[in-house]
Amino acid sequence: MSCEKNSESEFTGPQDIGIALQLWSELLGREHVRSDVQSLTAYTRSTASFSTQPLAVLSPKSTEEIVEIVRVAGKFRIPVYPISRGKNWGYGDACAVTEGQVIVDLSRMDRIIEVNEELAYAVIEPGVTQRQLSEYLRENNIPLWMDCTGAGPDTSLVGNILERGFGHSPYGNRFQTVAGLQIVLADGQVLKTGFGHYPQAKTTYLFPYGIGPYLDGIFTQSNLGIVTRLGLWLMPAAECINHFLCFIEKHEDIEPVVERLRPLRMNGTLRSIVHIGNDLRLISGGQTYPLEMSGGKVPLPQEVREKLRKQAGVGAWNVSGALYGTKQQVAIARRALAKALKGKGRELVFITDRKLAVGGFLLGLLGDSQWGRNLRGKLLAAKALFDMNRGIPSSRFLAGAYWRRRGGLPPNFPNQADPAADNCGMLWLSPVIPMLGNEVLRLYELIEPIFKQYGFDLFITVHMVTERALGSVITVAYNKEEMAETERALACYYTLFNAVMDAGYIPYRIGIQSMADLAHDSEVFWDVVSNIKSALDPYTIIAPGRYNPKSTTMPRPSLSSEAHPGFEEKSSSLNTIIKL
C-alpha cells in the first residue's frame, strides 16, 4: 500500500489543548464545552470496573458544529470520541477506548427530522431516544411502530443501530431497516450514503444501497466517521400481536426446542426475533440477589436457585417472542408454534390484548391481597413485554444489571434506571453461535465451568437474530463495591472471552476492554480496516482504537495476579482508572 503509514500508531497525545478548547467554546458556547472534574467524572461511570478519562466533553447541536469540531480536532491532532447517549451499558458505557480523548456527546442532537407515514420511515438524529420516537408516534396518532430494545427508554436509537444491536420485532435486525446515513468525516466533509449524495434523489430513505459501493456497513462498529442522521424504517402497526412464552423444564430440552423453532424462523412463521433466556436471566429480571435466602453465600446455591425458579414459575430455559399479522395470520402461526413445541415439560403461554385486559379487571377485584400482589407483578411484566413488541420501551428489562448491587433495586426503579450511575457491576459478552440445539448446549458447557471457577451466577440469553445464527448475551453481574469480586469479574470476563474466541463463537459486538484483542488470530481483515481508516482519517482524529485493533496501542485495565494468575502479562494499564 502506498498510503503513508497509519499515523494512529504514532499518536503522541494532544497539543495545544487549551487553544482547541477555546476555539470550541467560541463555536459551541462555553456551557457546551466541559473539562471540569465533575463533568468528566460523570462520563467515566461504567458498569465495568474500569473506565477511561476524557480530556473534555463537547455537546454540539448540529452537523455544522460537528464539522467545525473535527476541523479543530484535526488541526491540533486531538482525538474526538462520539457517543450518542452514552448508555452502551455492559460494553463500555460512555467511555472512549483510550485515555485522553475528547467526548463528543450527541445527546443535544435530538431532532426527529421527518416521519413519513405513507412510506413508513423516520429520519432521526443520534440524540433521539427510544422513548422520544415512541411517544412522538403515539402522540401524533401515527400508526407506525418502531423496533424497541430492552435497554430502556433513554437509550439512543442511532447509537444502538450503529453498534448493530437487535430488538424484538420483525424489524429487530435493526441494521436492515436503515436507509440513508449522513456522516461527518474526519476532514469535515459531510457524506450522504445511499442515493442521498444526489440532492435531487427521491428514494434516499427507501432504498438503502444507492448506486456504486454500498458504504453504510463500514460506518457501523467503526471509527470511520460520525453519523449525524439516519433514515429508519418503521413497521405498520399490526392488526394483531400475540406474545408467547414457553417454559422449558429440563436444561437438555433446549436442544430439541431450538431444532423445532429453527424451521419456523426460516419459513417466515416467526418473523420477529425470538429470545431464549436461562432461569437466572429471568429470575434476575424480577429481583436482586437473595442474600438472606442463600445465607450470605455467593454464588447462588443450587437448592436456592431451584426454589427461586419455582417461585418465579420459570423453566431452565424460557422462550419469548411475538407473532405479528392479521388475526388469521397470528392464529395460524400460533397453531404452528404449539405443534412445534408440543411435548412434556414445555408450557406455552400466550399474552394477548384480551388477557391483559382481563388481568387488569381481576387486579381491580383482588386489590392489595397476596394474590393481587402476585398478579400485579406478573401483569406488569407481561404488559412491559407486550408493549415492547409495539415499540413502547421499558426500563424493567434492565433489572438484571442490579442483581448483585448492594442495596438492591433503587427506589425509583424502573422509572429511572441507569445501571452505570447506580453503580451496578455488569460485563457483557455476546458470542454468535450456529442456530443448532446442540450448539446452545455446547456454549453452555463451555462457559459453565468458568462461571463456577470464578464464583458467579450464569445469566445467558440466546436470540434468533438471523434465521441461521443465535446471538447470545452472557452477563457477568457482580458487586462493584467488593474489590475482590470486581477483579474476579473482570478475570472471569477475559477467560470467557478467550474461551468463546477459541471455540469459534466470535462476538457480534464487544466492550472497549476487548477492542485490542480482536486482532488475535485474525487474518488480513483488520489490516484492511486500518487501510481504510488511513484513507478517511489519516491523523486518526475519530475514536482511535474503536473496532480498529491494528492501530494504536491500547491500555488494558489492570488485574491483580490473585484474581487470575498468569493474566497480568496481557494487561498494561497504568493509564486506566480502576473504579470501585
Next chain:
Amino acid sequence: MSCEKNSESEFTGPQDIGIALQLWSELLGREHVRSDVQSLTAYTRSTASFSTQPLAVLSPKSTEEIVEIVRVAGKFRIPVYPISRGKNWGYGDACAVTEGQVIVDLSRMDRIIEVNEELAYAVIEPGVTQRQLSEYLRENNIPLWMDCTGAGPDTSLVGNILERGFGHSPYGNRFQTVAGLQIVLADGQVLKTGFGHYPQAKTTYLFPYGIGPYLDGIFTQSNLGIVTRLGLWLMPAAECINHFLCFIEKHEDIEPVVERLRPLRMNGTLRSIVHIGNDLRLISGGQTYPLEMSGGKVPLPQEVREKLRKQAGVGAWNVSGALYGTKQQVAIARRALAKALKGKGRELVFITDRKLAVGGFLLGLLGDSQWGRNLRGKLLAAKALFDMNRGIPSSRFLAGAYWRRRGGLPPNFPNQADPAADNCGMLWLSPVIPMLGNEVLRLYELIEPIFKQYGFDLFITVHMVTERALGSVITVAYNKEEMAETERALACYYTLFNAVMDAGYIPYRIGIQSMADLAHDSEVFWDVVSNIKSALDPYTIIAPGRYNPKSTTMPRPSLSSEAHPGFEEKSSSLNTIIKL
C-alpha cells in the same frame, strides 16, 4: 487526505505486456491466456452498440491463481477486469469500462464448495451458474431452493449478486442473503469478511456482519477487489406456492393497484418480489416485432399494439408474483390479495401445481389443434414462471431482448439464448422510484415522450424490490443491424438517463457507458469511494472506472450528431469500437 493522489487518473497504459502475458501463461497454462483476435472479439460482443476491446483474457481456476494474476498485474501496472460469466446483458455484457484492460474470466471457477442442508446455505465460486446450483440441489434431493432471476440458466449467481441484482422469491433481495465473502485484493492479499477472517469461526456463513466494520457492501458494484467465494443463503422448500397474475386493463389503474399492494408488501403478506410489467414488456416475451402486421412501420402503431394486447390476453399493466408458505398461509394471503385487487378491469389468476397438472392433461387431449397450440404456449409460460419461483431458471424471459432482432427468435430459443452472441440490440436503464402509485405514472409520463421522440417501443417493468421502493427496468430494444436505429437507441438511452437522474429517480445499477456520468450532481460520495480505492488499490489494478467515476477519464461511445444533435460534446470515443 494525506494519501498519495489516486494514481488511477494518471494511468499511462500497460508496459511490458509481453512479459506479463508470458508470466501468466506459465502460471495458468498457455490455453488459459488468450490474446488472439478471435478470442478477444468474442468478449466484445454486446447488446449495446459499442464495446471495449480487452488486451487479453485470462481464465484462472483458483483463488491462488488470481492472487498471482494481480501480483503480475501490479508489477506491470496492467489493469485487470474480473467478470463472472460475462452475461451482464443490457449493462455492458463482458466488456470492461475502458479499452485495454485484461479480462479475468472467472467461469472456470465453478465449484459448489459446500451445501449445508440443515442451516440452508451454499458456498459458491463466481463461475457457478443458476442452472448448476439449481440442478445440484434437485439431483441431490436437497429440499432447498435458490432465488432465481429471469436472466437465464447460464448466468452467474455471484456476478448478479455483486451487481445487487434481484430475483423473484422471498430471497429476491439477493444481497441480504449473502454471508461470508472471500476477496482477492489488488495487493494479492485474500480478505475474508464476516467472521471468516477468524479461521476457527463457526458462523461465517450464518451471520453476515461479523465484528467491526461490515465490509461486504463495498465489494458490491465496485472495483475494490475480486470476489472469489460467496456464502449464499437458500430457502427451505415451501410446502405451497401460488403464482399470481393480475391483468390491469386501464393504464391509470396502476396507481390504485400499487397503493393497495404496498400495505401487503409491508406487512409481510407479499414476502417475495412482485414484478409489474406493461403490455409491451409482456407481449415481447412471447414474440418478436410483428413487421407484417404493422405494415413495416416502426415503432408499433397504437392499433396493432391493442390488437396484440388482446391476442396475448394482457393488460396495460400486469402484476406477477408468488405466495409462499404452508397451504394455510398461502390461502390467507390469496384472500388478502384478492380483496386488495378487487375492482373493475382487474383479472386475478392463480397458477398452482394442480392447475399445471390439469393443463398438462388437457394438452394431451387437445393435441396439435389450434386450441392445443394456444394452451401449450400459455402453459409453457406459466410453467416457466412457476418453476422460477422454486429456483429453476429459464431462458424464456430473455425473449424481450430479441424484439427488434432481424430474423426474430433463433431456432434454438429458448434452449440456448445469448442475446449478445445473437446480435440483439438492447440497453437497460433501471431507476428506483418511491413505491407510490402516482410515481409509477410520473415515471411513465417522463419517459413516454422520449420513446416517442426517438421512435422506440416502451418496455418497462417495476419491481417491489424493497417494501418501500420500486426498482424499474426500462428497455430500449432496437435492430442492431440498422445503423441509424442503433445510433438513435443510444441517443434515446442517454436522454432517458439524464431525464431520470434530473427527476431524482437514480438507477440502482448502470451500464458501462454511464459509469463516468455517475459523478454528475453528486456531492462527496464518489470522492470517498476514490479515497478507499486509493487505499486498497493505489495503482488501480482492478477494473478502472467501474463504479468509480472520479478516477480515470473514461471514453464515451460516439454518436453521430444526426442521431442526437448537441450530444457530441459529451462523447469522446476514439478508443471505442462501434459494433454494428
